[in-house]
Amino acid sequence: ESMQKIEATKWTEDHVTWNLYVDGNNGGYIEFDYSDDYVKFGDNNNQAFTVELWVDVTEYCNKSGEDNSTFLSTMTQKDYWSGWRAQDRTKGLLRTMVAHWEDQGPSNPKEWEPGWKKSDNWTRNRWTHYAFLFRHKGLPGFDTPTDVKCYSMIDGVRQGEVIRVGETWRTYINDNSVKYRIPMTGFCALDEDGNRKEWFSGYIKKMRIWKTNRTEDQIKQSYLGVESDVTADNANLVAAWDFESTGAMPTGTEIKDLTGRHTATLKGPDGSYKWVESSSINQ
Numbered sequence: 168e169s170m171q172k173i174e175a176t177k178w179t180e181d182h183v184t185w186n187l188y189v190d191g192n193n194g195g196y197i198e199f200d201y202s203d204d205y206v207k208f209g210d211n212n213n214q215a216f217t218v219e220l221w222v223d224v225t226e227y228c229n230k231s232g233e234d235n236s237t238f239l240s241t242m243t244q245k246d247y248w249s250g251w252r253a254q255d256r257t258k259g260l261l262r263t264m265v266a267h268w269e270d271q272g273p274s275n276p277k278e279w280e281p282g283w284k285k286s287d288n289w290t291r292n293r294w295t296h297y298a299f300l301f302r303h304k305g306l307p308g309f310d311t312p313t314d315v316k317c318y319s320m321i322d323g324v325r326q327g328e329v330i331r332v333g334e335t336w337r338t339y340i341n342d343n344s345v346k347y348r349i350p351m352t353g354f355c356a357l358d359e360d361g362n363r364k365e366w367f368s369g370y371i372k373k374m375r376i377w378k379t380n381r382t383e384d385q386i387k388q389s390y391l392g393v394e395s396d397v398t399a400d401n402a403n404l405v406a407a408w409d410f411e412s413t414g415a416m417p418t419g420t421e422i423k424d425l426t427g428r429h430t431a432t433l434k435g436p437d438g439s440y441k442w443v444e445s446s447s448i449n450q
Contacts, residue, residue: 184413219386232362
């Protein structure tokens with residue numbers, strides 16, 4: 168009788184949570200195809216965007232000479248740097264790389280890489296909440312509001328100072344990402360020939376891209392799991408994937424985003440991606 172009572176309390180599959188594991192070191196990655204939504208965030212010289220995600224790195228990039236482990240990338244080096252890329256550099260340095268003009272150009276493009284590092288291997292085998300905010304016209308709540316600014320938040324807390332570019336002509340470059348229709352990729356970046364580089368193995372979940380600046384309080388709430396505005400009808404939310412599912416283990420290689428406008432496709436050889444029960448993931 169006691170055994171029957173225990174059996175009656177057993178959780179069914181409906182209570183199981185699955186997270187998507189991608190083995191970038193074994194050829195796995197996610198392709199999101201190309202969309203203006205991923206790289207164009209308003210009129211030129213007046214753009215603003217926010218990238219949020221949770222990441223758990225199980226193995227950094229294993230390719231000799233490559234220190235970056237890329238979370239998401241829309242970047243290309245065709246002709247010159249264009250787009251943006253979020254990554255972990257040198258095992259614990261979280262930063263987002265943004266292409267921008269160095270002078271009154273358009274000429275002499277550069278990469279702008281504000282970041283924050285706590286310690287070596289800090290992002291390995293732990294869930295880390297990362298957010299990056301960028302705005303040409305300055306960030307609300309800070310002085311000199313007409314200057315280009317950006318900053319990062321780690322686990323709900325702003326880390327480091329707000330980065331100020333200053334000159335009005337140092338603006339975000341996205342033209343070649345648009346011209347060449349560079350697909351956004353997860354768990355790797357692409358070289359000029361479209362080949363994978365700077366990959367890693369692990370997990371990403373609760374990935375969101377906004378065409379506006381989130382407030383610090385909104386980022387903190389996301390970190391705490393409160394996301395009441397992550398809805399398909401929110402005009403500022405351009406793309407969102409959870410890569411986390413409760414119930415039966417997901418199947419298939421295509422995953423629609425929460426807005427219904429975009430599709431993520433799992434790529435790579437057999438065994439380079441799989442759904443893993445969340446209770447077995449390092450926290």
